[in-house]
Structures are given as C-alpha cells and as structure tokens.
Amino acid sequence: MGVNNGASPLVRQAGELIEQIPGGIKLVDAVELLVAWGRANSVWPLVYATSCCAIEMMSTIAARHDLARFGYEVMRASVRQADMIILAGTISEKMAKNLVTLYEQMPAPKYIIAMGSCAISGGPFYYDSYSVIKGGDRLVPVDVYIPGCPPRPEALLQGVMQLQEKIKKEGRRNPWRVGSTLQVPFENLFAKAQEEWAAQEKQRDEELREAREQFQRENPKSTASKPTRQKKETFPTPTRKKQIAKGISNWTLLQTIQEKFPSVEVYGHPSISPKAAAELGSEYILDLVVPPEQYRAFAEYVKNEASLGLDLLLQLTCVDWQEYFDVVVQLLSSRDGHKLFFRSRVAKNAENGDGEIETISDLYRGAEWHEREVYDLFGVQFRNHPDLRRIFLENDFPGYPLRKDYDDPTRVVKRPY
C-alpha cells in the first residue's frame, strides 16, 4: 500500500485545485474511490501470531479459504512492508512492549484486527493470569474485533471484509487517523457481575414471594416435587493393552540405588521393598524421595552408573507445598528406555519464602533452562548455576507467580488458599 491516504500535502493540494474546476470534484471523487478500493484490497499483514487462533489464521491463508482473494496474502516479516497486524492469540505482558514497538514502526496508515477472545479481552486468561494482557486494545488501537475462541476462518474473512469497508470510507474528507488505546484501570468485572446477579435473584425472590405464599395457602398439602435423577449409563471398561516395560525393572533400579543411597525412599510408599515396588506394575514409574544434601550426588550417580544409564533429563520442575518446595527431576535412559523420577525437599527461607539447592545443570545441560524456570516462577535458588536469572518474566516482575503465597492484584478469581 504505502499511500498515505489524504494526508500527503501534495495529494491534498492537487485535490483542492482540481476541485475548483467545474466538474473537477467528480474527477477527484473518482480518483479517491479508486485509491481507496486499491488500498482496501492490498493490505499486507505482519507475521504475528501467538497461540491457537494462529492456527485458524494459517488455515484462512491456506488454499481452502484463500485469504489471497482479498489481497491480504503477502504476510510480511518486516514492519517496513506491512500495514496491518492480526492479533491472533494470547498477548503476554512480556510481549507487550515489542508489540507496541512493531506497531509504531509500521508506516501509516496502519490497522489492527483483534482475532479471538484472548486478543479482545485476555479470553480464558482474564480471570486468573499474572502474565496475559487483558485485551490488545490496551496496547494498540484496534480497528476490528472478531469474537470467538477461536474464531473460524470464515469469521476472520468477515473481519477482513469489515476492515475493507472501513478503509474504503477513508479519503481526503475522512483521512486515516491514529486510533486510541483503552486507558482503563483494572476493574474486577466478575465480582461486580456476581453482585448484580445476586441482587437480581433477591429481587425475583421478593417478586414471587406473594404468589408462592398464595399457592401454599390454596394447596396446603402440596409438596415440592423431587427431581428425578437421570440414571447413569454404564459402559464396559475398555481393555487396555498392557505396556511392555522398557529397560531395567523397578526392582533392579531401586535395589541398585538403595545399595548406594540407603536413605532414599519411594514417594508415597515409604519403606517399601524393591520387590514390592516391582509389584506396583510395569506402568508405575519409580518416584524417589532423595534427602536434599544428597540431591546432587544422587543425580551424578544415576547418570554415571553404567548399569542405570539415566542420561537424559526430561524435566526439572517444582511443587510448592506451602511449608516447603519439592524440586522434582524426571530422567530417562536413552539407551534402554526406562524412566526414573526423584524429588528433594527444599526448605523455605523464613524471611522471604525462597528456597535453595545445588544446581545439576553441569550434569544435565537441559537443566540449565529448567532451573531458570523454577527460579523465575517459584524463587528457588540453584547454587552454582552459571546464569540464574528470569527466563519468562520481565526482570522487574514483582514476586514469583507460581508460589502459593503470590498475590496478583489483577486476579479476578481468588485462589482457594
């Protein structure tokens, strides 16, 4: 596109001059109509998509729905060549600044389509999220809103046509102007709605009271009919194919480990014997409780002990039990296919609620980012980690959002603890 509609002084002045000539206004109008038509049919969207709605957007571009019919086919990877953003998906706080920068870097006139509930209002994350923007129009001016979760491709096509209508109305007399963003302070609309519903219920109850009393006077023997419960249908239990156990058995695994670390126990089954652990079934993945002072030595042993060969870290995560944390590690033997989970209790610092444990990122390279994630969201410090800093959230984010004691002032539904 690139024509700054009606805003270019040259175009404006030329239009004003030609308008003076008898019949000139018709010529100006015709040219304007043509330009607007051309602009409306050659909008180039920036490549911007974040979550599920993006899949619908991609499918709109593909052959079946063929967004190209509207001249929108050229998704640009550079803001210099784009004049529209389809906000397809969730907008996180961390992304907000970059989105605004991209919008500001686009040449005007430029447009925004908010596709789906997330882009409109935060969607399902409106109620309980510390990281999602409650609507794209708090950051950039939105021209067209497409409701849905996700909206179907047809809905996006409808939105695109709406934008075309809007662009076609632009001209010298109605030039494109930069829109405004919503400057709304946070408001707990959910609590407000709940209060309103309760008031309505009360009012309805009051209104019906007299009729109810009259009915009872006229029918003293009447009792409220009991609702009949629908009988649940029963279905045969499907037979599941038994999984073939891979690698070494839980029996051997536990026996080998307990010879080296006698204090290690099975989570939820303290003092269970290796034989009994084997009886928990081949689908049961051994989950061990390791004393925190042996956490690192344990990880080193299970990785380097040739008969165990647990060389691949699947996951390192954390559970906040309020009184303490559990740092949970999930390992896999890439050679034999067996898995092992283990966890260590990390005491909470009485002052700030943080915890501390040794890093295992030098043993398992994948742990480096997982430990940063646990630090970022729970505030657990990993001693000797090479680069312990936030990974998802902004550096100045206040608190650790996955901790039970975290209180988010913008959370609409309060957690039950």
Ligand code: SF4
């Ligand atoms: S609106 Fe629904 S489908 Fe779209 S990104 Fe949000 S959660 Fe996903």
